[in-house]
Amino acid sequence: xxxxxxxxxxxxxxxxxxxxxxxxxxxxxxxxxxxxxxxxxxxxxxxxxxxxxxxxxxxxxxxxxxxxxxxxxxxxxxxxxxxxxxxxxxxxxxxxxxxxxxxxxxxxxxxxxxxxxxxxxxxxxxxxxxxxxxxxxxxxxxxxxxxxxxxxxxxxxxxxxxxxxxxxxxxxxxxxxxxxxxxxxxxxxxxxxxxxxxxxxxxxxxxxxxxxxxxxxxxxxxxxxxxxxxxxxxxxxxxxxxxxxxxxxxxxxxxxxxxxxxxxxxxxxxxxxxxxxxxxxxxxxxxxxxxxxxxxxxxxxxxxxxxxxxxxxxxxxxxxxxxxxxxxxxxxxxxxxxxxxxxxxxxxxxxxxxxxxxxxxxxxxxxxxxxxxxxxxxxxxxxxxxxxxxxxxxxxxxxxxxxxxx
Numbered sequence: 001x002x003x004x005x006x007x008x009x010x011x012x013x014x015x016x017x018x019x020x021x022x023x024x025x026x027x028x029x030x031x032x033x034x035x036x037x038x039x040x041x042x043x044x045x046x047x048x049x050x051x052x053x054x055x056x057x058x059x060x061x062x063x064x065x066x067x068x069x070x071x072x073x074x075x076x077x078x079x080x081x082x083x084x085x086x087x088x089x090x091x092x093x094x095x096x097x098x099x100x101x102x103x104x105x106x107x108x109x110x111x112x113x114x115x116x117x118x119x120x121x122x123x124x125x126x127x128x129x130x131x132x133x134x135x136x137x138x139x140x141x142x143x144x145x146x147x148x149x150x151x152x153x154x155x156x157x158x159x160x161x162x163x164x165x166x167x168x169x170x171x172x173x174x175x176x177x178x179x180x181x182x183x184x185x186x187x188x189x190x191x192x193x194x195x196x197x198x199x200x201x202x203x204x205x206x207x208x209x210x211x212x213x214x215x216x217x218x219x220x221x222x223x224x225x226x227x228x229x230x231x232x233x234x235x236x237x238x239x240x241x242x243x244x245x246x247x248x249x250x251x252x253x254x255x256x257x258x259x260x261x262x263x264x265x266x267x268x269x270x271x272x273x274x275x276x277x278x279x280x281x282x283x284x285x286x287x288x289x290x291x292x293x294x295x296x297x298x299x300x301x302x303x304x305x306x307x308x309x310x311x312x313x314x315x316x317x318x319x320x321x322x323x324x325x326x327x328x329x330x331x332x333x334x335x336x337x338x339x340x341x342x343x344x345x346x347x348x349x350x351x352x353x354x355x356x357x358x359x360x361x362x363x364x365x366x367x368x369x370x371x372x373x374x375x376x377x378x379x380x381x382x383x384x385x386x387x388x389x390x391x392x393x394x395x396x397x398x399x400x401x402x403x404x405x406x
Contacts, residue, residue, distance in 0.1 A: 101269025130347025291339025
């Protein structure tokens, strides 16, 4: 097996299925956390993420190894409408988010996407990529704080396997670390098996995902919900752009150019629209799964297909959902420290590979402001940092030579 598995390569199913399962574990906690917080159905969120990822892969011609999970950007506004018994209005707003994506797709399809690299050169891309990972690290640390002993143990297993393991073990370090961490945590009394046992009853074993809320029939066009939810699409669009930059850096490809950022937006928009139709939260590309790619160096979209199919199956099998949900928070915290940290390091690598000269005041200012806003702002820091960084680059570029990639 080569050191890296490229985007279009396919490993045997005996290897691809565990790799797909590794991606499921990486996204599962965050994807079901959003519906738990907002009052939507976790099963529907899992189903919509799996189907949405398949839609995304089809529209990007299987050239972008990204998984789509529940977006955190919409938690506050969705919670407001769902808890006020207006779930159908909230879902209308989610569909409106998908329409915003589609409108942006049409504009980019008409005018091209080459300009993206002009306004997002390495001096902007590198710090943005770094803060995508670094801004998520407080979440990982908070999860780990549930039990630092088990979190540190799980992190150590993942790190040791990533560096010293041979053969197939080297490309599934996250999955193996979670399993070992789970076993050790169970001996420490940190795993509650009762929810799993409860779902083993025949009448509870299989469930068809159904949207929660007695008021949910079909999405409705509530003007207030649309005005409150649809504009947030710009936040996740910018996050998608950052994720594509990260993916390009990690996989040595350029998804913004091929298949094109417009296709990324179309795939994400249609996936979000579908989520709204069936009662799920908006979906977006996931940093957790990008972190898995960085750690394992296995970039095959075939594994993402398998992860999506597994997510759909898991959404209908109660014991499997319960088993994954029973993984202690600290275990997932340990592995997410590594995953998010790898994304942050990928941003620094972008700056190094592009040989960005920090003796230039322009570059120092742009990077400093992006880091400060991205890490310092409590809400949508990455999005605001990206916008300001792009603006600073356009304003200051005339005062010094452009920094070009190698």
